[in-house]
Amino acid sequence: MSVWEYANPRRFMAVSGRLLPWVAGAAALLCATGIVWGLFFTPEDFRMGHSVKIIYIHVPSAFVAINAWFMMLVASLIWLIRRHHVSALAARAAAPIGLVMTVVALLTGAIWGKPMWGTYWAWDPRLTAFLILGLFYLGYIALWSAIEAQDAAADLTSILCLVGTVFAVLSRYAAQFWNQGLHQGASLSLDAEENIADVFWLPLVLAIAGFTLLFLALVLLRTRTEIRRRRLHSLSLKARLA
């Protein structure tokens, strides 16, 4: 029994079909708990007041936006090396979700930035790198939708994903080189001495877990849809031949 067995679309469909309601349910539960707890049952920050509460959307969406790209990178590598179709489809399914999460993180950041920094947008390295990440998502999605031959599209987008990862990371550090930051540093790291206070930390971690599960559920759903669409396509081709 190895993990590669799920590369068989039939196996994947069976397992993911059983898993999906649970993942979706857990995602809904954790998101709701984290956000409701965060919004209504945490104290206000002594300097930021109510506006701190947007953190329960902002941080989880940013977390998912970045990690979605790395998930796509791993899926692309698996596709290029082992030619498992499910993997390529999962990478394809993740891209629009990552793009939406990037936009959500940027929007909530802008809404948060206006009362705190006095501006919606600053050319801060983190903000800039996030905008660039959004551009990479756009290019990736555009390339997928432009190519008709499915396997060629999967190959080319995987190559783009590999090269794009290198340049997205490079851009991140180039942006750091180019301008000073306004955004605060990391305050959720496991190894840091000082993190945010526990009252904010717990609901935030719940919300992050909820968003991650939400991402997982959406990827499963979209991959299943794509597999079904392909089956439909091949069935209709068969029917036309018969």
Place this chain on the structure above:
Amino acid sequence: MNALLLRDLRLAIRAGGGFGLGLAFFLILATLVPLAVGPRPDLLAPVAPGILWLGALLACLLSLDRIFALDAEDGSLDLLAMAPLPLEGVATTKALAHWITTGLPLALAAGPLSLLLFLSASALPWLILALLVGTPALSWLGTFGAALTVGLRRGSLLLSLLVLPLYIPTLVFGAEVVRRGAAGLPVATPLALLAAITLGCVALLPFATAAALRVNLR
């Protein structure tokens, strides 16, 4: 490789090859910017490094879709794929030919054009050096983008969407070299990083380009 390089250069220089097009575009951009923002030297001088780099970027972009598209149309790309020269070599040669016909003339033309934008004289050597060091990365990245989109009929718009984000680090470091040069600051760090990006691109991207070409030739 030499034969392919000479052929590409000859094709680019002869009529319809678009050799002068990038340069003309560069000139037009340097003319339009003062018309758009006003002719005051105190306004133009600080943005001149950025404008010139942006112009180089866009002029480079203009000729990208010809790198493989014409060869794919008349079938010579298939011949190249079957030739004893590996596709990685083809990719390198194509990128080199593209650089010689766009990046190199752009770097040389940047001198006179920087006068139009009142770039300070002390920054001019750095501008030319930065363009010479940085534009190969643009050509190699562009060749990769062209290989990705070679099978598409209307690939040029998509090509710019794919390639421009990849140009960001080069642009940042390249413009930073000139900005520091203009301010009289030490330029070694951004220049070294720019050179590192170019060398990395030259060394590694032909493999990605060749992989994309193989997919598109399947």
